[in-house]
Amino acid sequence: xxxxxxxxxxxxxxxxxxxxxxxxxxxxxxxxxxxxxxxxxxxxxxxxxxxxxxxxxxxxxxxxxxxxxxxxxxxxxxxxxxxxxxxxxxxxxxxxxxxxxxxxxxxxxxxxxxxxxxxxxxxxxxxxxxxxxxxxxxxxxxxxxxxxxxxxxxxxxxxxxxxxxxxxxxxxxxxxxxxxxxxxxxxxxxxxxxxxxxxxxxxxxxxxxxxxxxxxxxxxxxxxxxxxxxxxxxxxxxxxxxxxxxxxxxxxxxxxxxxxxxxxxxxxxxxxxxxxxxxxxxxxxxxxxxxxxxxxxxxxxxxxxxxxxxxxxxxxxxxxxxxxxxxxxxxxxxxxxxxxxxxxxxxxxxxxxxxxxxxxxxxxxxxxxxxxxxxxxxxxxxxxxxxxxxxxxxxxxxxxxxxxxxxxxxxxxxxxxxxxxxxxxxxxxxxxxxxxxxxxxxxxxxxxxxxxxxxxxxxxxxxxxxxxxxxxxxxxxxxxxxxxxxxxxxxxxxxxxxxxxxxxxxxxxxxxxxxxxxxxxxxxxxxxxxxxxxxxxxxxxxxxxxxxxxxxxxxxxxxxxxxxxxxxxxxxxxxxxxxxxxxxxxxxxxxxxxxxxxxxxxxxxxxxxxxxxxxxxxxxxxxxxxxxxxxxxxxxxxxxxxxxxxxxxxxxxxxxxxxxxxxxxxxxxxxxxxxxxxxxxxxxxxxxxxxxxxxxxxxxxxxxxxxxxxxxxxxxxxxxxxxxxxxxxxxxxxxxxxxxxxxxxxxxxxxxxxxxxxxxxxxxxxxxxxxxxxxxxxxxxxxxxxxxxxxxxxxxxxxxxxxxxxxxxxxxxxxxxxxxxxxxxxxxxxxxxxxxxxxxxxxxxxxxxxxxxxxxxxxxxxxxxxxxxxxxxxxxxxx
Ligand code: ADP
Numbered sequence: 023x024x025x026x027x028x029x030x031x032x033x034x035x036x037x038x039x040x041x042x043x044x045x046x047x048x049x050x051x052x053x054x055x056x057x058x059x060x061x062x063x064x065x066x067x068x069x070x071x072x073x074x075x076x077x078x079x080x081x082x083x084x085x086x087x088x089x090x091x092x093x094x095x096x097x098x099x100x101x102x103x104x105x106x107x108x109x110x111x112x113x114x115x116x117x118x119x120x121x122x123x124x125x126x127x128x129x130x131x132x133x134x135x136x137x138x139x140x141x142x143x144x145x146x147x148x149x150x151x152x153x154x155x156x157x158x159x160x161x162x163x164x165x166x167x168x169x170x171x172x173x174x175x176x177x178x179x180x181x182x183x184x185x186x187x188x189x190x191x192x193x194x195x196x197x198x199x200x201x202x203x204x205x206x207x208x209x210x211x212x213x214x215x216x217x218x219x220x221x222x223x224x225x226x227x228x229x230x231x232x233x234x235x236x237x238x239x240x241x242x243x244x245x246x247x248x249x250x251x252x253x254x255x256x257x258x259x260x261x262x263x264x265x266x267x268x269x270x271x272x273x274x275x276x277x278x279x280x281x282x283x284x285x286x287x288x289x290x291x292x293x294x295x296x297x298x299x300x301x302x303x304x305x306x307x308x309x310x311x312x313x314x315x316x317x318x319x320x321x322x323x324x325x326x327x328x329x330x331x332x333x334x335x336x337x338x339x340x341x342x343x344x345x346x347x348x349x350x351x352x353x354x355x356x357x358x359x360x361x362x363x364x365x366x367x368x369x370x371x372x373x374x375x376x377x378x379x380x381x382x383x384x385x386x387x388x389x390x391x392x393x394x395x396x397x398x399x400x401x402x403x404x405x406x407x408x409x410x411x412x413x414x415x416x417x418x419x420x421x422x423x424x425x426x427x428x429x430x431x432x433x434x435x436x437x438x439x440x441x442x443x444x445x446x447x448x449x450x451x452x453x454x455x456x457x458x459x460x461x462x463x464x465x466x467x468x469x470x471x472x473x474x475x476x477x478x479x480x481x482x483x484x485x486x487x488x489x490x491x492x493x494x495x496x497x498x499x500x501x502x503x504x505x506x507x508x509x510x511x512x513x514x515x516x517x518x519x520x521x522x523x524x525x526x527x528x529x530x531x532x533x534x535x536x537x538x539x540x541x542x543x544x545x546x547x548x549x550x551x552x553x554x555x556x557x558x559x560x561x562x563x564x565x566x567x568x569x570x571x572x573x574x575x576x577x578x579x580x581x582x583x584x585x586x587x588x589x590x591x592x593x594x595x596x597x598x599x600x601x602x603x604x605x606x607x608x609x610x611x612x613x614x615x616x617x618x619x620x621x622x623x624x625x626x627x628x629x630x631x632x633x634x635x636x637x638x639x640x641x642x643x644x645x646x647x648x649x650x651x652x653x654x655x656x657x658x659x660x661x662x663x664x665x666x667x668x669x670x671x672x673x674x675x676x677x678x679x680x681x682x683x684x685x686x687x688x689x690x691x692x693x694x695x696x697x698x699x700x701x702x703x704x705x706x707x708x709x710x711x712x713x714x715x716x717x718x719x720x721x722x723x724x725x726x727x728x729x730x731x732x733x734x735x736x737x738x739x740x741x742x743x744x745x746x747x748x749x750x751x752x753x754x755x756x757x758x759x760x761x762x763x764x765x766x767x768x769x770x771x772x773x774x775x776x777x778x779x780x781x782x783x784x785x786x787x788x789x790x791x792x793x794x795x796x797x798x799x800x801x802x803x804x805x806x807x808x809x810x811x812x813x814x815x816x817x818x819x820x821x822x823x824x825x826x827x828x829x830x831x832x833x834x835x836x837x838x839x840x841x842x843x844x845x846x847x848x849x850x851x852x853x854x855x856x857x858x859x860x861x862x863x864x865x866x867x868x869x870x871x872x873x874x875x876x877x878x879x880x881x882x883x884x885x886x887x888x889x890x891x892x893x894x895x896x897x898x899x900x901x
Contacts, residue, residue, distance in 0.1 A: 041108035146205030156327030173258025199297035236264025253286035280385030329587025350674025357593035378580035391446035391455035398438035596676035616680030619663035650804030655784035813882030
């Protein structure tokens with residue numbers, strides 16, 4: 023390439039300009055090539071060779087490439103790493119380019135194949151089976167701020183589901199956390215940092231986020247004169263829908279994927295949880311990342327990917343509506359009481375293909391014969407499932423409604439049964455998917471090529487006999503088509519002009535010929551083949567049309583299958599783990615007997631240990647439990663198990679307990695003290711406080727809050743004061759149900775002044791000098807904190823432990839004399855300014871510091887650190 027810009031480079035640069043920040047996959051023959059920075063980025067992510075090609079502006083052009091036939095895998099890795107990719111395909115063949123060049127009067131040697139971007143592949147707009155996780159939804163979200171609110175449009179184009187909602191600006195992060203978006207689209211004038219993870223948000227022109235456009239597009243897509251029949255959509259919702267549709271159109275280059283009519287998500291119908299709560303409860307993902315160890319992983323017993331996706335959605339957004347929860351629970355209970363029916367239904371569901379996603383591909387114009395086959399098979403299985411459920415008695419309403427949605431496809435499935443072979447291929451360009459008997463003309467064409475193939479086989483035998491060459495073979499390849507091949511030594515014999523054979527090619531060990539008869543038969547095969555292909559292609563279009571016409575009903579069947587799968591799977595899980603059906607009531611109570619933490623219980627079971635069940639009983643008279651006890655005693659586990667039980671119940675699931683009465687909550691908050699998180703370098707004390715502030719401003723008397731060691735991210739004085747004040751505020755102002763785990767013994771004094779607060783502790787016992795953690799909750803304040811005993815369990819060396827014990831005894835003696843750290847807390851206000859005394863002596867200072875220490879409240883590590891500090895200071899004052 024010369025240093026001046028070549029036509030190809032000009033074309034490339036124009037396409038790259040169009041691709042914007044997306045990596046440009048530039049099709050060159052059998053490869054997609056990437057150039058310049060795109061090449062560097064892709065080569066490092068994909069770990070493939072970075073080479074160079076020609077020069078541009080005097081510099082070599084970096085290049086890398088991936089073969090077209092295996093591009094999907096590479097695409098998947100790029101998308102996973104947060105890239106977007108623009109696919110530039112050749113839009114004409116080299117021959118067509120030459121023709122065009124001739125017409126335009128340019129030399130054909132200079133003819134450049136024209137190329138165009140046919141699609142943008144982005145995380146939120148995938149439909150390919152290979153690129154999607156069958157058990158997880160893949161959501162694209164658009165957010166549009168409008169005055170004080172934000173409209174949110176979300177869709178999963180792999181299934182066509184679309185939802186619109188509106189929230190307050192400060193609730194956006196919580197909504198995005200719930201939706202778990204793969205990609206977020208926002209207008210370019212987004213105020214402040216774009217929402218979601220930094221790589222996720224893409225900015226688009228403000229003009230694409232107009233509510234009028236959004237409304238007009240939704241009406242035209244769904245052929246409606248008004249959207250009123252679908253629900254109530256606000257201006258911000260419609261603006262977001264406008265932005266979402268414009269982005270989908272952009273990525274699909276004008277083609278819109280399959281979209282179902284939007285559903286308006288009413289606020290207040292769901293249990294609200296913010297991002298911090300989701301993360302700390304490890305609902306869909308464990309804090310270590312990944313699904314293992316999450317609530318979802320131990321609950322999911324779904325038979326199908328679609329069921330798992332629905333369950334994940336249910337757990338991410340539990341309900342706050344008693345009627346809807348009761349309806350879901352009734353479906354689960356129905357399957358729970360009938361194990362035989364449950365097994366039948368689950369077995370049927372296991373063989374149902376993912377028709378929701380197959381439909382998404384077909385409607386988006388990316389469907390394969392296999393996709394249509396899957397829809398046929400899935401609808402057939404759905405009909406069988408319908409019969410099984412409807413044959414049962416006392417089917418609850420929700421399940422009956424779902425069963426009803428499984429049917430009504432008889433005409434379509436009959437048609438597809440006749441039209442398609444049993445197992446249609448994923449590739450449509452080879453044909454072979456239309457069944458025999460569907461189209462007589464097609465059958466005749468196949469017959470013709472079958473006859474010709476047989477004729478060729480007969481020719482081979484005939485020629486062998488005629489020439490006396492046993493090694494003679496009739497073969498086929500892509501370049502030559504059919505030909506006769508004999509070993510080289512027999513070649514000359516067939517060269518004679520009257521032999522009936524015409525020479526085509528001489529190879530190293532063989533010579534190849536043609537014959538008039540062979541040519542005739544080969545032509546018959548080729549013609550019949552191409553006509554047959556064209557006929558199959560036409561049928562494919564027709565079948566795609568039929569499926570598209572029925573798309574709403576098929577999508578409804580897919581949704582019903584998923585919901586039934588979830589009900590049966592939850593019943594299975596309940597039976598497996600001895601879970602109970604919760605009573606969901608409209609009162610601020612939480613009464614759980616024999617409650618267990620499903621994830622911890624599962625982990626313990628694997629090691630053969632037993633989980634100790636515990637009760638929780640929050641009522642309006644006793645709504646705040648303060649829980650103390652040794653580290654590792656089971657406080658966090660207890661807090662979380664109750665939050666998870668509430669979450670499961672409101673998602674419509676049975677719960678791991680012997681009995682449970684769950685007062686419907688509007689919001690659920692879970693917070694963990696900062697030091698628990700410090701190891702991951704994520705949370706700081708500041709974050710802990712910001713998150714706690716959110717509870718104090720957002721929680722209502724209907725909320726449920728769990729606070730785990732909040733306040734320990736700072737010094738003892740600060741932390742305890744904050745914890746104290748937070749408990750008071752929750753008790754007196756917020757008045758919600760709350761479980762508060764703390765190691766500050768001093769807080770137990772709060773029970774004197776807060777009448778709806780009670781004290782509890784996790785029990786521990788010393789046995790033969792060893793500490794035994796019983797993981798059992800009991801009423802009353804914790805006796806002692808067993809910090810040193812826990813340190814022993816953790817392997818702190820004996821001399822250090824011995825020394826720590828001596829210090830502890832001294833400190834405890836000191837505390838008895840002075841009343842301890844919280845001595846003054848009985849007489850609030852707490853923080854009256856202290857008058858300074860005369861300058862105290864070193865000894866007095868030391869004594870004051872020691873008195874101020876609450877050794878029970880210290881972690882072994884802190885205790886050790888203080889010892890070191892004291893030794894350092896002693897050495898310094900001596901010198
Ligand atoms: P804490 O918050 O009091 O430090 P955790 O709740 O983190 O304690 O529990 C520590 C460990 O104890 C858990 O990882 C678990 O293995 C075990 N554990 C907690 N609760 C129970 C229980 N109820 N039954 C059995 N083991 C438990």
